[in-house]
Amino acid sequence: MMPAHETYDVIVIGAGAGGMTAAAVAAAGGLRVLVIEKTAFVGGTTAWSGGMVWIPANAKMKAAGLSDSVADAVQYLSSTVPEPANAGLRAAFLARGPEAIAWLEANTEVRLQPVKASPDHYPERLGATAGGRVLEPVVFDGTRLGRAFARLRPPLPEFTLFGGMMINRLDIPHFRSVGKSLRSTLRAARLVAAYALQRLRSPRGTTLHLGNALAARLYASLLAQHVEILFSADVQDLSMQGDRVSGVVIRHGSRDRPIAARRGVVLATGGFSHDAVLRKRFFPAAARPVSATNTSSTGDGLRLAAEAGAALNTDATSPAYWAPASLFRRADGSRGVFPHTVCDRAKPGVIAVNAAGRRFVNEALSYHDFVLAMLRDGNGEPDRPFHLICDCRFLWSYGLGRIKPFTRSVRPYMASGELVEAPDIAQLAAKIDAKPSVLTATLASYNEGAKEGRDPEFGRGSTIYQRHFGDISHKPNPCIAPITRAPFFAMRIHPADLGTAIGMKVDAQSRVLRADGTPIAGLYACGNDMGSIMNGNCPGPGIALGPALTFGYIAGRHLAEGSVATMPGATKTAV
Missing domain, CATH: 3.90.700.10 (Succinate dehydrogenase/fumarate reductase flavoprotein, catalytic domain)
Known part of the structure; x- marks a missing residue:
């Protein structure tokens, strides 16, 4: 099915966590948004992941009685990410990460809860915490998606039980204690019985946890805001109007079609984990072509941006996580x-x-x-x-x-x-x-x-x-x-x-930059298309999803609040 319109305010390429966040925020600002997804499913690698979101000094911590501050996070990152590169982006992440989570919870279906016992990777370092910086998705009932549930990427079968049953991390000890503990045995029996009932109506369990729950919540948010999603479509080129990105050219089936974007285009295609050329260029020889990411992550966003004059952020101690x-x-x-x-x-x-x-x-x-x-x-x-x-x-x-x-x-x-x-x-x-x-x-x-x-x-x-x-x-x-x-x-x-760390250079508004540091008008990036703000270091669990949600939010806000674009029919809209 082709898009309903020739012109949108915002086009987002990729329906992973970062892309769906940007789309949800822009749509909430009253903009007409199109999401283009090259596969038949939303969720990307997020739908396979543990769904952990690393956001220091978030409000959920305080509500749970856990202490943290931006100053502590700065101190912690100073030793775990010692390189000066991308310091401004880390500052933007620390300043706006809590804001992004609060906004998403107030305006979308996203619901997160603090993992009280989830230490930073280097708990002996100054500024580290024993838990709370990591947020996890609240369980989601997949039946709320209706027929659209079939468009949510299923979790990896190896992370489910009985051919499609998801369980959360707190229930794992109960399943290990079946037959040893009456409480655990009864708990496991209730969960299995509920799953059996779900399978009468669905090809897999509908009680969603981990990254599948996060992807489902973001997808539900897009559906509620009537965001159009074009599946199984490839973006061939970015359209330019002078030095500004003004839309895309898509291939859907056997047809190529230009679609205009009044405000801008957001690249969120998932990085280049499955692109042999880019892996050979950036990955160490000892790393075979083995990736735990979704196979659709083939560097599409990076190639499109490079043709528009974008610069790569190669300031990384490691090219991947x-x-x-x-x-x-x-x-x-x-x-x-x-x-x-x-x-x-x-x-x-x-x-x-x-x-x-x-x-x-x-x-x-x-x-x-x-x-x-x-x-x-x-x-x-x-x-x-x-x-x-x-x-x-x-x-x-x-x-x-x-x-x-x-x-x-x-x-x-x-x-x-x-x-x-x-x-x-x-x-x-x-x-x-x-x-x-x-x-x-x-x-x-x-x-x-x-x-x-x-x-x-x-x-x-x-x-x-x-x-x-x-x-x-x-x-x-x-x-x-x-x-x-x-x-x-x-x-x-x-x-x-688990995802690439080398990506496009962006500024604190998530705008893609040229080699001279100037932003390319109308072009944004988030998720693994954006270069790692941690320079390929991994200070905590959820270090990919935390920045993905934050800079997806930043891109969506900047698009919704930005000045009137040069495309005909653009209007000023406040969030």
């Missing part, structure tokens, strides 16, 4: 990528080893720091193997990768090569091409300290961040346990990106 990932094949033949963010690495009874069979990192570090250690150890080799090693006790209690806890048979995972099993460590080493003597010595050294809950080599479990993702019921160290019970297992992991 990282997570270790395991690879597998789904039943339909598609390749699956499972990001090992917080589900297993910090739990007691697993270690990570390099090609030689030696530990190379504190396994409980943040997902980003973990992969930086992989890249350092890889020394530029594009296919250097790394593995997670555990025993049968760990696999049963915590699972590994997409293998869920209490899985009675792991034979399908072994048959596919995703999981390797052996009766002893020496044979396991041989199967993963590590030196048996080295891996045996590695386990012996680790187990010696683990008997007392210590990790003399890397200090695992030494911070509240690390302990938060361990097993609080395991004493004395929630992140450390011996690996002794046969059979033993190995799973290969790869450096994978």
Whole structure:
């Protein structure tokens, strides 16, 4: 279906969190908005994510009795993002992030709540907090979308139960305690019963959590404001009127059609995680083409902006945000990528080893720091193997990768090569091409300290961040346990990106800049199309979605409040 009009006030390219935020804010200001999405779904990578939103000094913290201030956040970022580049954008983020969240909650369907126990990645640094800077989406009932629910990108099947049931992070311990705790067993039974009823009416569960709930809430906001969304359409070019972006040329089916934008165009296409040329240009050689992002993130926004004269922000210590990932094949033949963010690495009874069979990192570090250690150890080799090693006790209690806890048979995972099993460590080493003597010595050294809950080599479990993702019921160290019970297992992991950090240069109003620092009139960017304000550093969980919502909001406000455009028919509208 082609757009209903030839001219809109605002055109947003991409229906992820940043793009939908910009569209919702602009529409709330009375502007006619068109969202162009190249796939058949809204949500982008956000719909697959944990939905965490990092916003320091937000009002939700204060309401929950948690203290924070912009001054504390500045102090924290001064050590975790030490580079001077993009300091002005970080200042804009800290100043307007809380404003963006308050506005979204007052004017859209977005509802967030503070995660009281979610430490910053470096809790020992000055200005860090133990929780509250991270906001998570409030559960959303997908049936509120009506028929449009079919347009919401489903979550990754590996993060659901029973073929489509989502659960929130607080319910995970209840499912692990089924049969052990009456309260947990009853809680799990109620959730499963509710899911069974939902499946009578829907192809998947309609109780939405995490990033799927955030994407659904933003989508519901666009529907309520009658924002047009054009699906399965590619933007071929940006239209120019002099040196101003005045619209786009789209290809929908076999037709090309120009569409005018009176106020401006917002680029929010998701970065370039799946573009081979840009990956080769910016990514380290040790990073294979493995990404946990949506496959539609192919650098469309960057190419369009470059043709309009935009400059890239390459001031990044890392070109991407990282997570270790395991690879597998789904039943339909598609390749699956499972990001090992917080589900297993910090739990007691697993270690990570390099090609030689030696530990190379504190396994409980943040997902980003973990992969930086992989890249350092890889020394530029594009296919250097790394593995997670555990025993049968760990696999049963915590699972590994997409293998869920209490899985009675792991034979399908072994048959596919995703999981390797052996009766002893020496044979396991041989199967993963590590030196048996080295891996045996590695386990012996680790187990010696683990008997007392210590990790003399890397200090695992030494911070509240690390302990938060361990097993609080395991004493004395929630992140450390011996690996002794046969059979033993190995799973290969790869450096994978969670999104790109290199993107377009923008100013504090989210306007795309030329190399000389002047803004390109009528062109904005947010999300991963915008260069990382953290310069590729990862100071906390939700470091991508926090700026995406904030600068999407800033772009929408600036478009709605901006001066009268030069296009015919433009009107001044206040938010």
